[in-house]
Amino acid sequence: MLLTLAVTPYAAEPQGEPVFGFEPFVPTWLLALLAVAVVAGAVRSYARSTRPLTWLRRLALWFLRACAAFVVLACLACPVLVHATVYREKGLCFLVLDRSSSMTLTDAPKNRSRWAHAGSLFAQQQEALAELGRRFEVRRLLFDARPAETERLPGEGSADDSNVRPDGRATDLTALFERLDREAAGSDCAGALLISDGRHNTSSDPVAAVQRLRGIGLPLFAVGVGQEETPADFRDVQVKVLEVPERAYVGGHVSIVVELESTLPQPAVVPLTVTVNDQEILSRKLQLPAGTETQRIEVPYTPKELGMQRVVARAGSVAKEANINNNVRSAFLRVFRSRLGVWYVEGAIRKEFGAIRSALESAPNVKLVAINAIGLGDQVRSDLLPETDAAWQDLRLVILGDFPAKRFPRKQLERLAQFVADGGSVLMIGGIENYGPGGWHLTPLSDVLPVEMGWDDQAVQGPLKIYPTPESVGHPALRLAEDLAESAAVWRRLPELPGVNGVKGVKPAARKLLNAGLYPLLVVQEYGKGRSGVFTGDATWKWALKAGESEMLKHFWRSLAVWLTRSDYRSADKVVFVETDRLQYLLGDEVNLNAVVQETDDAKGRLADARVMASLALQNGARRTWELGRGQGTFASRNVPPNPGTYTFTVQAITPGGEELGKDSVSFQVDVPDVENENPKANLRLLQRLAGASGGTYFDAEHGGQAFEQLLQRQAGYEKTVRSSSPLWNHWSLFLVFVALLTAEWALRKRWGLV
Numbered sequence: 001m002l003l004t005l006a007v008t009p010y011a012a013e014p015q016g017e018p019v020f021g022f023e024p025f026v027p028t029w030l031l032a033l034l035a036v037a038v039v040a041g042a043v044r045s046y047a048r049s050t051r052p053l054t055w056l057r058r059l060a061l062w063f064l065r066a067c068a069a070f071v072v073l074a075c076l077a078c079p080v081l082v083h084a085t086v087y088r089e090k091g092l093c094f095l096v097l098d099r100s101s102s103m104t105l106t107d108a109p110k111n112r113s114r115w116a117h118a119g120s121l122f123a124q125q126q127e128a129l130a131e132l133g134r135r136f137e138v139r140r141l142l143f144d145a146r147p148a149e150t151e152r153l154p155g156e157g158s159a160d161d162s163n164v165r166p167d168g169r170a171t172d173l174t175a176l177f178e179r180l181d182r183e184a185a186g187s188d189c190a191g192a193l194l195i196s197d198g199r200h201n202t203s204s205d206p207v208a209a210v211q212r213l214r215g216i217g218l219p220l221f222a223v224g225v226g227q228e229e230t231p232a233d234f235r236d237v238q239v240k241v242l243e244v245p246e247r248a249y250v251g252g253h254v255s256i257v258v259e260l261e262s263t264l265p266q267p268a269v270v271p272l273t274v275t276v277n278d279q280e281i282l283s284r285k286l287q288l289p290a291g292t293e294t295q296r297i298e299v300p301y302t303p304k305e306l307g308m309q310r311v312v313a314r315a316g317s318v319a320k321e322a323n324i325n326n327n328v329r330s331a332f333l334r335v336f337r338s339r340l341g342v343w344y345v346e347g348a349i350r351k352e353f354g355a356i357r358s359a360l361e362s363a364p365n366v367k368l369v370a371i372n373a374i375g376l377g378d379q380v381r382s383d384l385l386p387e388t389d390a391a392w393q394d395l396r397l398v399i400l401g402d403f404p405a406k407r408f409p410r411k412q413l414e415r416l417a418q419f420v421a422d423g424g425s426v427l428m429i430g431g432i433e434n435y436g437p438g439g440w441h442l443t444p445l446s447d448v449l450p451v452e453m454g455w456d457d458q459a460v461q462g463p464l465k466i467y468p469t470p471e472s473v474g475h476p477a478l479r480l481a482e483d484l485a486e487s488a489a490v491w492r493r494l495p496e497l498p499g500v501n502g503v504k505g506v507k508p509a510a511r512k513l514l515n516a517g518l519y520p521l522l523v524v525q526e527y528g529k530g531r532s533g534v535f536t537g538d539a540t541w542k543w544a545l546k547a548g549e550s551e552m553l554k555h556f557w558r559s560l561a562v563w564l565t566r567s568d569y570r571s572a573d574k575v576v577f578v579e580t581d582r583l584q585y586l587l588g589d590e591v592n593l594n595a596v597v598q599e600t601d602d603a604k605g606r607l608a609d610a611r612v613m614a615s616l617a618l619q620n621g622a623r624r625t626w627e628l629g630r631g632q633g634t635f636a637s638r639n640v641p642p643n644p645g646t647y648t649f650t651v652q653a654i655t656p657g658g659e660e661l662g663k664d665s666v667s668f669q670v671d672v673p674d675v676e677n678e679n680p681k682a683n684l685r686l687l688q689r690l691a692g693a694s695g696g697t698y699f700d701a702e703h704g705g706q707a708f709e710q711l712l713q714r715q716a717g718y719e720k721t722v723r724s725s726s727p728l729w730n731h732w733s734l735f736l737v738f739v740a741l742l743t744a745e746w747a748l749r750k751r752w753g754l755v
Helices: 028-047 055-077 114-124 126-135 173-184 206-215 351-361 389-393 410-421 484-493 541-545 550-564 684-694 705-712 732-751
Strands: 011-014 019-022 079-098 136-143 147-150 189-196 220-224 236-243 247-249 254-264 268-276 279-288 291-301 307-315 328-336 340-346 366-372 397-400 425-429 460-464 466-468 497-500 511-516 519-527 530-535 576-580 584-586 591-597 611-618 623-630 633-639 645-654 660-671 697-699 717-727
Touching: 028 055, 055 732, 079 114, 079 126, 079 173, 114 126, 126 136, 126 705, 136 173, 147 173, 173 189, 173 206, 189 705, 206 684, 220 684, 220 705, 236 307, 236 328, 254 268, 254 279, 254 307, 268 291, 279 291, 307 660, 328 660, 340 351, 340 550, 351 366, 351 541, 351 550, 410 425, 410 530, 425 550, 460 511, 460 519, 466 484, 497 519, 519 550, 530 550, 541 550, 576 645, 591 611, 591 645, 591 660, 611 633, 623 633, 684 697, 697 705
Parallel strands: 079 136, 079 189, 189 220, 220 697, 247 328, 340 366, 340 397, 397 425, 425 530, 576 660, 584 660
Antiparallel strands: 011 079, 019 079, 079 717, 136 147, 236 254, 254 291, 268 279, 268 307, 307 328, 460 497, 466 511, 511 519, 519 530, 576 591, 591 633, 611 623, 611 645, 645 660
8 A cells, every 4th residue: 555645844933043041061059169169279279378479469360260260160051052943834725616617607796607706706815815825835726527736726816817727527526525635634734715616416425525524624615606596597508419320331321410408598599500520511590499498400411431520510609608618519420331232042941041131131231132042942053142243243241041062053152252352251151051061161162261161060959058259258240239248248148059060170260259058159260351250050030039139139140240341441452440349438438449450462471570559549639559469360459548538549550660551540539428517506505514514614605705714714733942052161262261271370370480
């Protein structure tokens, strides 16, 4: 456990001039006796002299000897200079201001915004702020969802405050009180002055947190701004909802939905514009009635270009609008190639044909050709697969049902194998006459399909539980729900399979995505520029008819078709393809970033040692770069973006020599739920309760200056006077005086014949 100790330094101030004094080694009465003895000894020593001396000479000798003795006595008395120093430790004082976006609402005194009123309070209390700084260590904090220290608050000094804006998207008073608790613990505190509208909108309990402040002696002097009722002249227009399909197709029709909510005292007219990549697709004047009203506008849109497209809905503002931050909302959609051409040919009468057909033909991005050839007997037919170049060009995926290979002309199967190599895809599902027993291991598709087959392959009898392999839980083809844990739970509750086709094994370059018991169920692989797969079961129809999971049935077959056909990607010839599981997230959501690096004709033989570098960049913000791996393959990374905004995920394949073989990127949006502007009412009662629970006082907006006065009445800090002494008795000058006195006495004695 890491402990952070905050130490407030002492301020030392000298107290007046040094004072002379004594610190004797022996008691004073003993010094007095010694002084008397010295005088008596000096008088007696010269009173017994046998030589005649004048009284002046005798007095001079007495004086010199007495002075020498008194020097010794003075040293025993230990003269010193006493210095007094006052040490002061300032108490802590906090000035805290709410910077969430609800502070922009205009319902404070003098028709000012809550933020402007707070700034005026600080501007009016310059003398009080200076006195607080002299008496206490003042720390200034701004807070929304998180508190942060600042050098100054709006209204302090003459400096421009434009760099500080009330734009926080949530308010967490608990996080603020926990910060105060950490910083003030162990210190003497004057208190905390808080200016806020009380709009606490997280799930934590601020009352429990503020009670801990009372325990450490940190009272809260709260100034409430705003009104607890919606003002009669409250005005606000907001784009509350912008619904954009995350996936669209060139030439396809999508609907963009805008919900506009207005709260107005009287009717108004505002413009509404919707743009896609800065190109205007809607411009309309909206009539907004008095009161609270929600309008839903559907905007038709037909994408014409591939790639990421940014949609922005912007509503005009009205005079004296309380909050203009919610007048704009943005989202992303990704445009893919036109509708997927799927050819599904079946050779048996079974429910699986109907299940797959229903799942795919109802998909908005699929153009399905479904053929059941049961009435054709065992004839070899060229029309079981497309017969013309134009028909092949319209296809992206061929699904093979229960057929023996001999039903197809070999040239048709060769064309199918080349179709996959050129960027198409093929999927073989389970059946009695498929795989090895159907002779498919002797066809051109034996190299294309991801499993090894033989004549002696036996069907595996169930029941067999379906489950994703551990390394494939998050694979796009297996995502039955947005949340990975929920997706895994769906797979666990799906019905067991009655049996699957047995195969000899999975090819080294293939990837097993699903198991049925101990046996492979769904296996895929890259082949040339395309992809191939096998699904060895034939009973997914039970998901809908017996388990009520019709939506999961559709989701699985559509997701598998999308992944096999690379419909998530802009070009089948690209070396690098990237994707995210969604394009819109809320702050705190985990983002699944995926990349596929595959060999193309241009990059052939150069990918083995290539570094796969990824970067995640916030628009006009920080960028993080890391290495996903080396060579071709599928790469995944999970991230939790720390801030809201537009992010771009980019992946590059770079050779050791620095050559870029391929690059792709995808953008996505991370938003914070705008809970600040859902309700304009201030929560002043909460502030009153918090101030009382901390041992402090609540003040309304008009009497906020009294909070500064009450804070100045607090006493906090520590003061101590420390005295130190500098000894004078051991100074070299005293020794010289002592020697000089004895030398003078000896010289006079010698001159006068006493020696």
